[in-house]
Amino acid sequence: xxxxxxxxxxxxxxxxxxxxxxxxxxxxxxxxxxxxxxxxxxxxxxxxxxxxxxxxxxxxxxxxxxxxxxxxxxxxxxxxxxxxxxxxxxxxxxxxxxxxxxxxxxxxxxxxxx
Numbered sequence: 001x002x003x004x005x006x007x008x009x010x011x012x013x014x015x016x017x018x019x020x021x022x023x024x025x026x027x028x029x030x031x032x033x034x035x036x037x038x039x040x041x042x043x044x045x046x047x048x049x050x051x052x053x054x055x056x057x058x059x060x061x062x063x064x065x066x067x068x069x070x071x072x073x074x075x076x077x078x079x080x081x082x083x084x085x086x087x088x089x090x091x092x093x094x095x096x097x098x099x100x101x102x103x104x105x106x107x108x109x110x111x112x113x114x
Contacts, residue, residue, distance in 0.1 A: 008072035010035045010042065017044035017066040020074045030061065041069040050082060059085040 008016070014032040022029050027048050034045035044066045051060035063081040068074055 007070040013042035013068050013072055016072040017046055021046050021064055043067050057086055061085050
């Protein structure tokens with residue numbers, strides 16, 4: 001009986017996703033924005049420099065979702081969003097802060113009213 005190695009860690013999955021997406025699409029990755037376990041292995045979201053511009057604030061970025069198996073091998077990928085660097089990304093309903101007003105909670109604990 002052949003022993004199967006343990007599944008890759010989240011950090012190893014993130015590194016594999018960064019490496020693999022750059023090789024497949026030929027564009028520079030900016031970094032990993034999410035790593036989530038799945039039944040197949042891992043879903044990793046990577047931000048990629050999709051289209052370079054001058055000035056850099058005009059660059060177009062894209063988010064890609066990469067699905068890896070338990071061994072860290074890519075099963076699939078697809079682009080989920082494309083946006084200009086520095087622009088606000090529209091949040092999905094399940095991403096809106098708990099207070100429901102669309103405003104991020106203050107870091108100092110104040111309500112921002114005074």
